[in-house]
Amino acid sequence: MRVRSIGFSTTLCTYLRNPRTLHLFISTRRYSHFDMSVVNKSVHPFDKSRLDALLNRRFFYAPAFEIYGGVAGLYDYGPPGSSLQANIMAEWRKHFIIEDHMLELDTTIMTPAPVFETSGHVARFADWMVKDTKTGDVLRADHLVKNVLEARLAGDREARGLAAQPKDDEKDKKRKKKAKTVVVQLADEVVKEFESILAQLDNYSGPEIGELCRKYDIRNPDTDNEVGEPQQFNLMFASSIGPTGQHPGYLRPETAQGHFLNFSRLLEFNNGRVPFASAQIGRSFRNEISPRAGLLRVREFTMGEIEHFVDPEDKSHEKFREVRDTVLSLLDRHVQVSGSTQITQMTIGEAVDKGIVANETLGYFLVRINLFLIKIGINPKRLRFRQHMANEMAHYAADCWDAEIENATGWTECVGCADRAAYDLSVHSARTGQPLVVRQALKEPIVTEREVPEFNKKVVGKTYGRDAGLLQKAVGEMDESQLTKLKGELAQGQATISAEGKEFAITPNLLTIERKTFKQSIREFTPNVIEPSFGFGRILYTLLEHSFWCREQDIERGVLSLPPVVAPTKVLIVPLSAKEEFNPLVQEVSTKLRKAGIFSRVDDSNTSIGKRYARNDELGTPFGVTLDFASVQNRTMTLRERDTTDQLIGPIDDVITVLTELVQGIIDWPAACKRLPAYDGVQAVD
Numbered sequence: 001m002r003v004r005s006i007g008f009s010t011t012l013c014t015y016l017r018n019p020r021t022l023h024l025f026i027s028t029r030r031y032s033h034f035d036m037s038v039v040n041k042s043v044h045p046f047d048k049s050r051l052d053a054l055l056n057r058r059f060f061y062a063p064a065f066e067i068y069g070g071v072a073g074l075y076d077y078g079p080p081g082s083s084l085q086a087n088i089m090a091e092w093r094k095h096f097i098i099e100d101h102m103l104e105l106d107t108t109i110m111t112p113a114p115v116f117e118t119s120g121h122v123a124r125f126a127d128w129m130v131k132d133t134k135t136g137d138v139l140r141a142d143h144l145v146k147n148v149l150e151a152r153l154a155g156d157r158e159a160r161g162l163a164a165q166p167k168d169d170e171k172d173k174k175r176k177k178k179a180k181t182v183v184v185q186l187a188d189e190v191v192k193e194f195e196s197i198l199a200q201l202d203n204y205s206g207p208e209i210g211e212l213c214r215k216y217d218i219r220n221p222d223t224d225n226e227v228g229e230p231q232q233f234n235l236m237f238a239s240s241i242g243p244t245g246q247h248p249g250y251l252r253p254e255t256a257q258g259h260f261l262n263f264s265r266l267l268e269f270n271n272g273r274v275p276f277a278s279a280q281i282g283r284s285f286r287n288e289i290s291p292r293a294g295l296l297r298v299r300e301f302t303m304g305e306i307e308h309f310v311d312p313e314d315k316s317h318e319k320f321r322e323v324r325d326t327v328l329s330l331l332d333r334h335v336q337v338s339g340s341t342q343i344t345q346m347t348i349g350e351a352v353d354k355g356i357v358a359n360e361t362l363g364y365f366l367v368r369i370n371l372f373l374i375k376i377g378i379n380p381k382r383l384r385f386r387q388h389m390a391n392e393m394a395h396y397a398a399d400c401w402d403a404e405i406e407n408a409t410g411w412t413e414c415v416g417c418a419d420r421a422a423y424d425l426s427v428h429s430a431r432t433g434q435p436l437v438v439r440q441a442l443k444e445p446i447v448t449e450r451e452v453p454e455f456n457k458k459v460v461g462k463t464y465g466r467d468a469g470l471l472q473k474a475v476g477e478m479d480e481s482q483l484t485k486l487k488g489e490l491a492q493g494q495a496t497i498s499a500e501g502k503e504f505a506i507t508p509n510l511l512t513i514e515r516k517t518f519k520q521s522i523r524e525f526t527p528n529v530i531e532p533s534f535g536f537g538r539i540l541y542t543l544l545e546h547s548f549w550c551r552e553q554d555i556e557r558g559v560l561s562l563p564p565v566v567a568p569t570k571v572l573i574v575p576l577s578a579k580e581e582f583n584p585l586v587q588e589v590s591t592k593l594r595k596a597g598i599f600s601r602v603d604d605s606n607t608s609i610g611k612r613y614a615r616n617d618e619l620g621t622p623f624g625v626t627l628d629f630a631s632v633q634n635r636t637m638t639l640r641e642r643d644t645t646d647q648l649i650g651p652i653d654d655v656i657t658v659l660t661e662l663v664q665g666i667i668d669w670p671a672a673c674k675r676l677p678a679y680d681g682v683q684a685v686d
């Protein structure tokens with residue numbers, strides 16, 4: 001056994017030469033000033049089929065009900081997928097709920113129909129679909145246009161000899177397959193038109209999409225048949241509650257309504273004060289039209305939603321100062337409407353000051369979302385915030401931004417962040433008669449004066465009989481200046497009022513108008529809601545894509561460079577031999593790691609150590625410790641880092657201390673290399 005000690009800079013160089021570890025290194029906050037342009041030049045270009053095979057082989061997830069033939073858009077997660085999702089959600093709870101003292105909820109999935117009638121989901125939670133005119137196959141209208149136009153642009157690029165950039169290869173291959181790309185050169189104006197349509201496709205209404213299909217002869221790529229007019233399809237799964245079937249209900253398509261319906265209780269819990277936020281992780285269901293994109297579009301998925309309730313007259317955020325200087329990649333609506341997808345790098349402070357992002361609270365959440373995604377391992381170079389265009393946004397929303405992450409299928413919305421104004425609370429309050437409002441004691445009471453009309457009811461009734469109500473209504477609707485004028489006329493003895501074609505003569509014994517003083521010490525208002533809404537399945541899948549690479553020397557050796565914070569297993573314990581004398585040591589290390597709160601697994605399978613590590617590289621296990629004969633004699637063990645395959649060695653307890661700090665994110669690998677000597681003894685491990 002040979003022990004070699006190397007300096008920090010040598011280790012750091014090895015670490016930085018590897019594009020994957022360089023990415024991890026840079027994405028930690030401490031090194032965020034590094035130039036990211038060198039990242040993602042992986043030796044082997046990304047191959048989605050290899051990743052899919054790995055995820056299937058290692059049972060990250062698989063089609064549900066597979067042995068019955070499966071159902072599109074329904075997936076089961078296996079052991080590593082479940083752990084990965086659980087770890088992402090645990091980090092989400094820490095990053096959002098605990099950091100900002102949010103009030104956590106767990107509300108029901110089954111929801112009575114009146115709730116979704118009131119929220120507008122029954123009428124409007126729909127996508128546009130088109131039917132193949134001959135086979136009746138159903139396609140989502142906007143996705144059809146997107147796929148066909150993108151395929152034509154890919155065909156044009158090929159015809160012009162502009163071989164797609166390596167980065168686009170995967171996308172182009174997929175599109176060609178999906179939309180039967182033919183290599184045809186398009187006129188320059190047509191290319192511009194297509195690019196402009198694609199940049200703002202979300203802005204088109206159903207009938208407008210129908211026009212696009214006719215104008216550009218967009219057909220079903222599977223059959224080459226024409227498609228019919230777009231029709232709306234409601235995405236909610238309908239059900240009924242109770243044995244009589246008389247109480248219709250729906251499986252919720254988002255968790256948000258559960259927050260709004262509990263608003264009064266939450267407000268009371270928060271001592272009657274806003275701002276505050278509620279948060280919930282839970283399942284949602286959407287009957288997607290044609291889910292064919294793996295975890296990116298499914299019919300049942302887990303969401304994390306935050307509803308931040310804020311005073312509509314003050315949407316500042318007390319922690320905005322802390323995040324002002326954070327630079328985000330923004331794609332605002334004006335850029336998209338001009339047909340471009342050019343991203344602007346801008347600090348959130350500047351974006352809010354210039355009115356590009358509507359308010360500080362929305363800006364604060366965009367930064368927090370950005371931080372969270374980078375922390376769990378999303379590549380910041382492939383993350384942008386896209387603002388909704390006017391038609392894309394709900395009519396009541398004040399502003400809306402999507403965190404989009406680039407993957408092999410293009411840019412995909414993974415988090416929506418909307419300012420929903422007062423819409424939800426107002427409609428539920430109007431329907432139920434329950435006041436969903438904040439009552440705020442004013443520091444200084446507001447004193448106002450105004451003219452108040454008072455009828456002598458007996459006299460009015462006697463004089464005008466049934467028309468008395470008409471007269472009272474007309475006076476009641478008068479504004480301040482009309483009342484002042486009427487008061488002046490009455491002071492002269494008599495006045496005349498017209499209402500609905502009738503004339504009423506009035507005298508001071510019938511109506512008096514007096515100036516009165518009013519003191520208001522309570523302000524009542526419906527709070528506005530800022531809503532960040534996360535889909536964990538989409539985040540998990542894009543994270544797997546961003547983490548996947550193959551070793552330079554062997555394309556068959558896939559690695560998932562998941563950061564320790566989310567990796568399903570943090571440490572692999574590898575006894576070099578199955579001999580019984582190793583057992584007490586394996587037990588000891590395993591117990592010590594468990595006590596340190598580190599999830600580890602023992603791999604004592606009867607296979608070579610290299611194969612055991614390779615298997616765990618595919619599972620994203622960031623660290624491995626090897627126990628060999630020297631360990632039994634000297635109580636030392638080696639520590640291997642997944643991405644560099646570098647190894648260190650030290651006394652068992654020292655290695656566990658360093659490991660604990662690595663897993664908790666207190667130190668990174670280069671720092672660990674300063675704490676323990678390098679080991680290059682038994683090279684067979686790789």
Ligand SMILES: Nc1ncnc2c1ncn2[C@@H]1O[C@H](COP(=O)(O)OP(=O)(O)OP(=O)(O)O)[C@@H](O)[C@H]1O
Pocket residue numbers: 286288295296297298299301303413414415416533534535536537538539
């Ligand atoms: N069918 C789905 N499958 C997986 N995740 C989804 C699905 N629909 C929505 N999500 C997730 O829930 C989040 C919030 O939902 P939201 O209603 O804003 O999505 P959406 O605008 O309907 O998405 P899309 O336009 O892609 O259908 C999304 O950002 C996404 O992460």
